[in-house]
Structures are given as structure tokens and as C-alpha cells.
Amino acid sequence: MSRRSAGGGRSMALSGLRVLELAGLAPAPLCGMILADFGARVVRVDRAPRSAVATDVQGRGKRSLALDLKRPPGAAALRRLCSGADVLIEPFRHGVMEKLGLGPEVLLHENPRLIYARLTGFGQTGKYAKSAGHDINYVALSGVLSKLGRKGENPYAPLNLLADFAGGGVLCALGIIIALYERTISGKGQVVDASMVEGIAYISSFLWKSQNLGLWNRPRGENLLDSGAPFYETYKTSDGKFMAVGAIEPQFYDQLIKGLGLDSDKLPSQLSFSDWPEMKKKFASIFAQKTQSEWCSIFDGTDACVTPVLSFDDAPLHQHNKQRSSFIKNDQEEISPRPAPLLSRTPAVPSCKRDPFIGEHTEEILLEYGFTQEEIAKLYSDKVIESNKLKANL
Numbered sequence: 001m002s003r004r005s006a007g008g009g010r011s012m013a014l015s016g017l018r019v020l021e022l023a024g025l026a027p028a029p030l031c032g033m034i035l036a037d038f039g040a041r042v043v044r045v046d047r048a049p050r051s052a053v054a055t056d057v058q059g060r061g062k063r064s065l066a067l068d069l070k071r072p073p074g075a076a077a078l079r080r081l082c083s084g085a086d087v088l089i090e091p092f093r094h095g096v097m098e099k100l101g102l103g104p105e106v107l108l109h110e111n112p113r114l115i116y117a118r119l120t121g122f123g124q125t126g127k128y129a130k131s132a133g134h135d136i137n138y139v140a141l142s143g144v145l146s147k148l149g150r151k152g153e154n155p156y157a158p159l160n161l162l163a164d165f166a167g168g169g170v171l172c173a174l175g176i177i178i179a180l181y182e183r184t185i186s187g188k189g190q191v192v193d194a195s196m197v198e199g200i201a202y203i204s205s206f207l208w209k210s211q212n213l214g215l216w217n218r219p220r221g222e223n224l225l226d227s228g229a230p231f232y233e234t235y236k237t238s239d240g241k242f243m244a245v246g247a248i249e250p251q252f253y254d255q256l257i258k259g260l261g262l263d264s265d266k267l268p269s270q271l272s273f274s275d276w277p278e279m280k281k282k283f284a285s286i287f288a289q290k291t292q293s294e295w296c297s298i299f300d301g302t303d304a305c306v307t308p309v310l311s312f313d314d315a316p317l318h319q320h321n322k323q324r325s326s327f328i329k330n331d332q333e334e335i336s337p338r339p340a341p342l343l344s345r346t347p348a349v350p351s352c353k354r355d356p357f358i359g360e361h362t363e364e365i366l367l368e369y370g371f372t373q374e375e376i377a378k379l380y381s382d383k384v385i386e387s388n389k390l391k392a393n394l
């Protein structure tokens with residue numbers, strides 16, 4: 001496991017980029033964390049009066065400023081911060097920023113180079129633009145949820161990975177980077193309308209565009225890649241763990257059959273759909289006869305596409321992941337995934353420090369953005385900003 005400190009002397013791809021992230025639930029924090037991991041100076045703008053504990057668990061590499069946006073001097077302070085920023089990420093449903101007087105017309109007028117990223121579930125327009133929602137709702141509206149789940153069961157949302165993170169945080173970060181690239185040519189900022197419904201739909205383009213290939217003709221849970229096929233499944237081992245099987249191509253399927261100790265001449269053909277349920281039972285009874293580690297000994301080094309299903313405890317300890325330093329430890333000994341992808345010259349250097357407390361850096365950030373000590377004192381006395389130095393010094 002590697003332990004590299006932020007800013008360890010190497011310049012990162014996004015060094016010098018100034019980002020303001022208005023505190024949100026899950027997607028915007030990931031977006032901000034990605035930018036911070038790759039070198040951006042990300043300020044999380046938390047609420048004042050602040051809540052006791054930060055709910056953002058993706059605060060790595062960020063600093064926190066606690067600011068009351070509902071008070072006019074607070075909104076004015078954010079406008080000023082935006083004048084000196086490259087990127088603003090806002091995670092509220094449509095209309096919230098406009099109500100605060102912080103809509104894109106205002107902020108882009110004051111800073112035409114600003115990338116104004118709006119990360120929402122339903123986007124800035126349309127019937128649901130002002131409705132509350134969460135990951136599962138967005139996946140549902142994208143069409144994708146209808147495809148997920150096992151045979152005979154209700155659709156199943158795979159945690160909150162699809163909308164919040166893949167279609168939300170990650171695609172918003174991509175939108176920001178694209179807009180920043182375009183700004184190098186035009187000199188102009190723009191609004192990034194990152195709707196998680198559309199984000200999921202977009203990352204599911206393969207699903208949409210493969211509808212005519214016959215891959216998805218059968219009901220949910222009975223197709224090649226949705227747990228219908230015996231060779232694209234998980235199987236329980238004798239020690240209560242699992243193996244993942246993804247032996248799609250015939251040459252890899254042959255190696256699976258060999259590893260399981262079966263004779264392919266005595267089996268139905270791989271793509272005989274009607275035999276799939278029976279083949280699954282056969283595979284399951286064989287996998288149940290050995291431990292996960294025994295199966296790894298059999299399949300490691302083959303092309304059978306069989307791997308262990310690792311727990312969070314086991315994944316960082318797996319030899320392959322250790323060889324690539326795929327997981328890192330911070331100063332609190334917390335383990336998390338190393339930023340991906342790896343850039344050869346300017347890789348991400350994630351911070352090893354703990355996440356910021358709410359309001360921990362209020363003063364230093366305001367000074368950095370050009371506020372005077374007198375202006376800061378006024379904001380304090382007006383109770384528009386808060387700092388949390390006490391906790392930070394513990």
C-alpha cells in the first residue's frame with residue numbers, strides 16, 4: 001500500500017485549478033474529490049450555522065469554508081469567491097441557486113471564465129427538474145433499472161453506484177474537464193448541466209445500442225450478462241465465500257469447463273439457453289466442493305475468467321491489488337481506493353490527511369481569495385461565516 005502525501009513536490013494534472021464545491025450528499029463530493037486527487041485546490045463550501053458532524057466522507061484533499069448562503073452577505077461572499085474560481089460545483093435541485101441570487105447568469109456575468117457545474121438528478125429542465133429524488137429514482141427513469149435484477153425478482157439497484165457516482169460524480173467531472181479544455185481555446189466558461197438520469201443512460205449506451213443484437217431478448221435475469229448464463233455468474237464456495245465467473249468467449253469457456261473437471265463432450269453447447277438453469281446447478285454443486293482459495297489455485301494463471309469475490313477486508317490484501325498499490329492508507333489508517341486512472345507522468349497524489357472539519361479553513365480560504373482581515377471580521381460578527389479551529393487543533 002503506498003502512502004504518498006499531497007503536493008509531494010510533483011505537479012499534478014490539475015495543479016492550480018481553483019474549485020468551489022457546494023456541500024452535497026454523495027455525487028458532488030465524489031466529483032470534487034476526483035478533482036482534488038488530481039491536484040485541484042478544492043474548497044468545500046459548507047453550511048453555516050454548521051451541523052455537528054460533516055456528512056461528507058469524500059472530503060479527501062479538500063478544505064472547508066462554512067458560509068451562510070441564505071444571508072445576503074453570505075451570498076455576496078460566494079459571488080466574490082466565484083470571481084476568483086475556475087469551477088463551481090452545485091448539487092441542489094433546479095431553482096435553489098437562482099433563489100439565492102447565485103444562478104449562472106449572475107456568476108458567469110461576473111466571471112465569464114467560470115465553469116458552472118450543476119450536478120442534479122433530473123437536470124435543469126423538464127417535469128421533474130424541481131423534484132426531490134435519489135439514486136434509485138434516477139436509475140429508474142433512465143430505463144436501466146428495468147434491466148437489473150435476477151429472474152423472477154423485482155428490479156434491483158446496485159447500491160447507489162450507478163447514478164450518484166458513475167452517471168453523476170464521474171460524468172460531471174468529465175464535463176468539467178471538457179469545458180476546461182474548451183476554455184483554453186475560447187477563453188470562456190459555460191454551464192455543465194449534469195443530470196444523473198442522462199448520465200446513467202449515457203454510460204449505458206452499450207445496452208441501448210445492443211438491443212438488436214439478441215443479447216437482451218429474454219426476460220430480466222435470463223440473458224447472457226444479467227445472471228441468466230451459467231458462465232456469467234457467482235458461485236458459493238465450501239468456505240462460504242464466492243467466485244465470479246465471466247467465461248463468455250468459447251476458448252475461455254473451455255478453460256472454465258476444464259478447471260471444473262468437466263468433460264465438454266458430455267455437456268450441452270455453451271449457448272443452449274434451455275440448458276442454462278441445469279448447467280447453473282451443476283456449476284454450483286462443483287464450486288461448493290472447494291474453498292475459495294482452492295479455486296483460486298486452480299484458476300489463477302488461466303484464461304478461464306474466474307476470480308475470487310473479495311470482501312473489503314480482502315481486496316487490498318490480494319496479491320494483484322498489492323502489486324499495483326491499488327489501495328492506499330491515510331494518516332488515520334483508513335484504507336480507500338487509489339485514484340484512477342493512472343497517468344504516467346502526472347499521476348494523482350491523493351492527500352493522506354484526514355478529511356476537513358466543517359469550517360476548518362474558513363479564514364485562510366477567504367484571505368487567499370482576497371478578503372481583508374476587516375471584511376472577515378465583519379462576516380464573523382454578522383454570523384455569516386464560521387470557523388472550526390478548535391476541533392481542528394484537537
Ligand SMILES: C[C@H](CCC[C@@H](C)[C@H]1CC[C@H]2[C@@H]3[C@H](O)C[C@@H]4C[C@H](O)CC[C@]4(C)[C@H]3C[C@H](O)[C@]12C)C(=O)SCCNC(=O)CCNC(=O)[C@H](O)C(C)(C)COP(=O)(O)OP(=O)(O)OC[C@H]1O[C@@H](n2cnc3c(N)ncnc32)[C@H](O)[C@@H]1OP(=O)(O)O
Pocket residue numbers: 022024025026027045046047048052053054055056067068069070091092093096099100119120121122131132133134135136160164
Ligand atoms: C442515495 C444517495 C444518498 C445517500 C446519502 C447518505 C449517505 C446520507 C443521507 C443522510 C445521511 C445521514 C444523516 O445526515 C444523519 C447522520 C448525520 C451524521 O452527521 C453522520 C451520520 C448520519 C447517519 C448520515 C450518514 C450519511 O451521510 C447519510 C445516510 C443519493 O442518491 S444522493 C443524490 C441525491 N440527489 C441529488 O443530489 C440531486 C440534486 N439534489 C437534490 O435533488 C436535492 O438537493 C435533494 C438531494 C433532493 C435534497 O433536497 P433538499 O430539499 O434537502 O435540498 P435542496 O432542495 O437541494 O436545497 C438545499 C437547501 O439548502 C440551502 N443551502 C445549501 N447550502 C447552504 C448554505 N451554505 N447556507 C445556507 N443554506 C444553504 C439551500 O438554500 C436550499 O434551501 P431551500 O430549501 O430553502 O431552498
